[in-house]
Amino acid sequence: MSLIQGNTMASHSDATTDANAASGSVTQAAQAVLAQSTQRGGGVQMLGIDKIYPGSNSKALNDFNLEVKPGEMVVLLGGSGCGKSTALRSLAGLEDIQRGRILVGGQDMTAVPANKRGMAMVFQAYSLFPHMSALENVEFGLEIRGVASAERRKLAMEKLDLVGLADQAGKYTQQMSGGQQQRVALARALAINPKVLLLDEPLSALDAKVRVQLRDEIRRIQLEAGTTTVFVTHDQEEALAIADRIGVMNHGRIEQIADPVSLYREPATEYVATFIGLTNRLPGHANGAEAEVFGQRIPLLEGSRTGDVTVLVRPENISLIPAGADADAPKAARDGLTGPEARVNVIHFLGALVRVDAVLTATGTPLTIQLPASELPASLKSGSMVQVAPRPVPALAV
Ligand SMILES: Nc1ncnc2c1ncn2[C@@H]1O[C@H](COP(=O)(O)OP(=O)(O)OP(=O)(O)O)[C@@H](O)[C@H]1O
C-alpha cells in the first residue's frame, strides 16, 4: 500500500510569535517553484466536504473547502479539535466523508481507496519498523509496490541522502534520535514519489531546537521536490515560517486562507487576528473606513464593524515615548504623539526586538507593545510612565 501511516497523538505547545520573520527568502524561493511547478504533482481540491464521525451529532468538517496549487505547501492551522487531522485523513482517503468531492490533478478521487490515491503521510509518532534499518524502512514502501531490489536501494539511498542521513542507512531506527527517526519517516514518504505529501504535526514530539531545524529542512526538501504538500500544525510560528499559504481552521472549516504576511496584516475575522500573532484590543469609534482610537485615526480593514468597536492593533503598531522625558525618544516617535498614559509592567528582551507589557493608567487596559531593541528609550524600565498611540496602520474593528 502506498499510503504510509502510523498513529496520531494529541499534542499541544504554546506558540510564540514573530510573524514578521515569516517573509523573506524562503517565500521568494517558494514563488519561484510555484511558477514552474504546474507540471509536477497534482493540485488538490476539497469541495464542500462534510464529515460526521459515527455516533457524533456534530460535523467534524462542515462544508470544508480547500484548494492547493501544484507544488504548493499549505499549512492548516487551528486549535485542538477544529478538524485539521480530519481534513488531512479525509484527503488521504482514511475517513469516509458524508458529502463533497476530492480532486487531485483534476481527477476525482472521492471514491478511490487510500492506497490508490498516490499520497504519502507522515505523522507525529514516527511509526517506523524498529527492527529494520533506516534503509529498509525507506525501501519498504517501494518493496510493496514491486520495485526491483537494486532500483529500490538506489531510490531509498537518494531519499536518505536528501534528508541528510546517507551515512546512517544501516542503523536500526530504534537506535536513532527522534529527529533522525522523523527524517527517516520523511524519506520513506518521499520515496514513493507521492503526488501529494501529507504531514500531521510531524514535529510535535521533537524538542524545540530539532523542531526548528527539521521544519526548515522539510521546507527545503519540499521546495526541491516540488511536492504538493498539506502540513497540519497548531503552532502558528511553524505555520508562518514554512507555508506558502496558511488556512486557519475553526469549527470544521477554513475561516481564512492567505499567505503568511497577508494573514498577519489583513486578518478577516477576530478569530484569525487573535490566533495569528499578538493583538491589542483598543476601544474606538468607527464610521466606515476609519476608526478613532485615542484621538488617532486608524484605517480599517474589510469586514470591520462600525459604531463603538474594539480595534485589534498589533504590538508593533503602537508607539511609545517616556512621559515627561521624551528627550531620549527617537524623533519620529515623538512627532505628533498625543496619546494616553500607560505604566510599564515588564520589558521582555527578545534579541533584536523588545516587547513591553504596559497598562493604561485610566482604564487598566493591558497593552503589548513591540519595538526594535535599538529604539527602546534608554531610561525605560519596569514602573516607567509612557505615552502611547496607535499608528495609522490598517486594523480590524470588531
Ligand atoms: N475517531 C473519531 N471519532 C469520533 N469523533 C472524532 C474522531 N476523531 C476526531 N473526532 C472529533 O472530530 C473533531 C475534529 O477532530 P480532529 O482530530 O480532526 O481535530 P484536530 O484539529 O486535528 O485537533 P488536534 O489539534 O487536537 O489534533 C473533534 O471534535 C474530535 O473530537
Ligand SMILES: [Mg+2]
Ligand atoms: Mg490532529
